[in-house]
Amino acid sequence: MKTLQLQIHNAHLTKEFFQKNNITLLDHPACSPDLNPIENIWGWMAREVYKNGHQFQTVDALREAIFNTWSNVPTSLLETLASSMPKQLFEVINKNGGATRY
Template sequence: MICMLLRLKRAKSWFQTNKINVMEWPAQSPDLNPIENLWGDIKNAVSEAKPRNVNELWNVVKESWSGITAERCHKLVDSMPHRCQAVLKNCGHTTKY
């Protein structure tokens, strides 16, 4: 953990030294990480299925993942310009996405 913090500190220092602006970006923010929406789809499928054991859970996850269509992915990717505009308009805070 300490090594990771030192690397992070060095990286931040390098960006500052080289006058590179870094946008604060919360981890797992669904606003700017459309994959989080897909994980949410899987989480909802698991919640609805209420698996009773690990095998059932695994089957629900695999089935849900297989059910994600290319169209769903394209829609999420296509929404990125609007997502970025919404985040900028909201000064970096969360949005409706």
Template sequence: RKFYSLMRKFHLTKDFFQENNVALLNHPVCSPDLNPIENVWGWMAREVYKNGRQFQTVDALCEAIFTTWSNVPTMLLETLASSMYKRIFEVINNNGGPTHY
């Protein structure tokens, strides 16, 4: 049942995009090379656990995650956003295969 609900949402979204002339890129379904948020998650994990930091409670870990999220450098986000052209180009050149991103 969840699958059919998900498919219905997919088709509604696709229809909305078509009706509003939103251009979509065809790309591999699971393509971390085209999802810069994966780079943000990696940066966050390195920051949260910097210098081998460990957490005694879930609350302490959550606090560290939220603090880190609040302090993601704007420059990191700008760099990732500006890299999209190169990412797309590299994915196309590699026929959807892996890239250095």
């Protein structure tokens, strides 16, 4: 029960922060698609780490590949994902929180 109270408290503090700083939040329908661009980066990273069917013999080798890939995320990918957010938000709003092509 303590954890639940802590989560509620954190949510309250977050909402209070947004209000104090005049940050307007969008309503987020319960079934709306994930609008977090990091999901696209994870997908890109997985494809990079395992490209050409690469397999790893040790956890350390996999960890090194993940960190190397993370260090080399192209700026162009980040820019593309960031610039696509307005279009994604617009489409989610038009679909009333339903499925989109993203």
